[in-house]
Amino acid sequence: xxxxxxxxxxxxxxxxxxxxxxxxxxxxxxxxxxxxxxxxxxxxxxxxxxxxxxxxxxxxxxxxxxxxxxxxxxxxxxxxxxxxxxxxxxxxxxxxxxxxxxxxxxxxxxxxxxxxxxxxxxxxxxxxxxxxxxxxxxxxxxxxxxxxxxxxxxxxxxxxxxxxxxxxxxxxxxxxxxxxxxxxxxxxxxxxxxxxxxxxxxxxxxxxxxxxxxxxxxxxxxxxxxxxxxxxxxxxxxxxxxxxxxxxxxxxxxxxxxxxxxxxxxxxxxxxxxxx
Amino acid sequence: xxxxxxxxxxxxxxxxxxxxxxxxxxxxxxxxxxxxxxxxxxxxxxxxxxxxxxxxxxxxxxxxxxxxxxxxxxxxxxxxxxxxxxxxxxxxxxxxxxxxxxxxxxxxxxxxxxxxxxxxxxxxxxxxxxxxxxxxxxxxxxxxxxxxxxxxxxxxxxxxxxxxxxxxxxxxxxxxxxxxxxxxxxxxxxxxxxxxxxxxxxxxxxxxxxxxxxxxxxxxxxxxxxxxxxxxxxxxxxxxxxxxxxxxxxxxxxxxxxxxxxxxxxxxxxxxxxxxxxxxxxxxxxxxxx
Numbered sequence: 388x389x390x391x392x393x394x395x396x397x398x399x400x401x402x403x404x405x406x407x408x409x410x411x412x413x414x415x416x417x418x419x420x421x422x423x424x425x426x427x428x429x430x431x432x433x434x435x436x437x438x439x440x441x442x443x444x445x446x447x448x449x450x451x452x453x454x455x456x457x458x459x460x461x462x463x464x465x466x467x468x469x470x471x472x473x474x475x476x477x478x479x480x481x482x483x484x485x486x487x488x489x490x491x492x493x494x495x496x497x498x499x500x501x502x503x504x505x506x507x508x509x510x511x512x513x514x515x516x517x518x519x520x521x522x523x524x525x526x527x528x529x530x531x532x533x534x535x536x537x538x539x540x541x542x543x544x545x546x547x548x549x550x551x552x553x554x555x556x557x558x559x560x561x562x563x564x565x566x567x568x569x570x571x572x573x574x575x576x577x578x579x580x581x582x583x584x585x586x587x588x589x590x591x592x593x594x595x596x597x598x599x600x601x602x603x604x605x606x607x608x609x610x611x612x613x614x615x616x617x618x619x620x621x622x623x624x625x626x627x628x629x630x631x632x633x634x635x636x637x638x639x640x641x642x643x644x645x646x647x648x649x650x651x652x653x654x655x656x657x658x659x660x661x662x663x
Numbered sequence: 664x665x666x667x668x669x670x671x672x673x674x675x676x677x678x679x680x681x682x683x684x685x686x687x688x689x690x691x692x693x694x695x696x697x698x699x700x701x702x703x704x705x706x707x708x709x710x711x712x713x714x715x716x717x718x719x720x721x722x723x724x725x726x727x728x729x730x731x732x733x734x735x736x737x738x739x740x741x742x743x744x745x746x747x748x749x750x751x752x753x754x755x756x757x758x759x760x761x762x763x764x765x766x767x768x769x770x771x772x773x774x775x776x777x778x779x780x781x782x783x784x785x786x787x788x789x790x791x792x793x794x795x796x797x798x799x800x801x802x803x804x805x806x807x808x809x810x811x812x813x814x815x816x817x818x819x820x821x822x823x824x825x826x827x828x829x830x831x832x833x834x835x836x837x838x839x840x841x842x843x844x845x846x847x848x849x850x851x852x853x854x855x856x857x858x859x860x861x862x863x864x865x866x867x868x869x870x871x872x873x874x875x876x877x878x879x880x881x882x883x884x885x886x887x888x889x890x891x892x893x894x895x896x897x898x899x900x901x902x903x904x905x906x907x908x909x910x911x912x913x914x915x916x917x918x919x920x921x922x923x924x925x926x927x928x929x930x931x932x933x934x935x936x937x938x939x940x941x942x943x944x945x946x947x948x949x950x951x952x953x
């Protein structure tokens with residue numbers, strides 16, 4: 388009897404908790420939507436006050452432009468940028484991983500490479516963009532070089548951290564059970580360092596995209612950066628804002644739906660480790 | 664992963680003071696610098712259009728002392744640097760104060776967070792050159808364009824960090840101090856300020872890195888004076904030694920300000936924090952987008 392009373396009270400409590408949780412979630416979504424409405428409303432009022440499409444077009448006008456772009460060459464331009472940035476990240480991983488490996492493995496190389504990597508990490512993006520333009524002119528390879536250079540220090544620092552963090556006991560145990568160096572490398576070092584390679588890419592993701600598009604501003608005939616610059620030179624404000632908004636939306640979606648999920652999957656084994 | 668499983672050769676350890684020094688951390692860093700400059704010099708032999716280290720130093724000497732670059736073009740280092748610093752500080756001030764205000768708001772109130780968080784994220788994602796373009800289209804080639812570029816690019820970084828700091832104040836401590844009737848001003852001084860100060864400082868550091876990039880871009884695209892403008896001036900004149908010289912100037916500036924001054928200040932001021940928290944800020948810092 389007392390048990391059932393306790394249970395029913397518990398059920399009641401749970402139902403209430405669920406209801407309030409759902410309520411607060413609904414309220415939060417409402418506030419987020421309201422936030423967007425306030426943002427767009429303020430923008431609209433400001434555009435009315437400015438009263439010039441060339442200076443600040445209304446949200447509706449920009450939306451029209453977005454629809455035009457989506458029906459037109461949205462995918463061609465985005466695809467061009469995506470291919471370059473991905474190629475740049477590949478280059479950064481290919482160079483940054485061995486560099487980070489050296490840094491993590493040996494104290495001497497750690498000291499040797501420390502300052503160069505830190506300085507490389509604080510160089511303003513403008514430098515890379517102009518350098519890529521000087522080296523390659525208007526070409527596919529400019530943004531690849533810039534993205535590679537900007538992401539490389541991040542990959543290196545993270546891989547070094549990962550190499551330092553490889554579990555000594557695992558290595559010792561593997562050696563004790565007669566595994567050779569190659570096997571230890573393949574089955575202990577690589578799996579524990581791999582997530583750190585990804586972390587390097589993840590941390591430099593938005594930075595590298597920004598520098599990639601900046602490089603397209605300087606030396607490209609395609610891509611998002613080139614489109615923003617072309618419309619800037621044509622003084623086509625609605626199109627500039629439309630391309631920028633598409634870029635921002637794209638970045639936020641990729642971060643939220645692809646990178647966060649990938650991260651969870653790659654680090655899942657560590658969660659298990661912690662749970663055990 | 665193309666790394667071969669080789670043992671990395673530690674530098675050999677023969678006797679001798681010089682060799683010993685070469686293996687020390689400082690020795691390794693000096694070796695790295697020498698190797699870098701040597702590689703740069705070698706590069707000029709392969710690609711003659713690349714200005715060598717000596718040429719660049721000569722250029723910087725003339726530029727700083729105000730000597731003649733040939734003809735009537737004279738060195739103008741301090742004029743441009745001073746103008747950029749003025750604009751940079753003003754923009755940083757605006758962005759910082761705005762970010763502080765919005766950050767506290769987001770951190771304190773759930774409603775403000777829901778309302779403003781996405782807007783701040785959108786601003787965070789916007790590349791700095793976009794602000795350089797937009798401000799130029801709004802204000803033309805004026806001083807407002809670079810100042811506002813700095814303000815717009817720094818604002819979201821400060822806001823996000825401050826909000827994080829405000830939310831990091833442990834509610835248990837707050838309840839406890841209220842329960843033990845610790846006064847409001849005492850709570851503010853001993854609980855809130857120490858909890859938030861580290862985040863504000865971290866936010867300021869991001870803001871300085873990001874804003875510096877922003878002002879260079881803005882001056883490059885639409886300046887009539889300033890570091891970015893002068894860099895472009897030499898670039899357009901096809902005098903690459905001037906371009907490289909100024910690039911070195913603005914890199915050295917940001918490395919000295921961020922790594923040498925602010926990093927040390929931060930370590931000294933927040934040495935009481937436990938190491939994990941310091942690491943956390945260090946890692947967060949790498950999420951900086953320029």
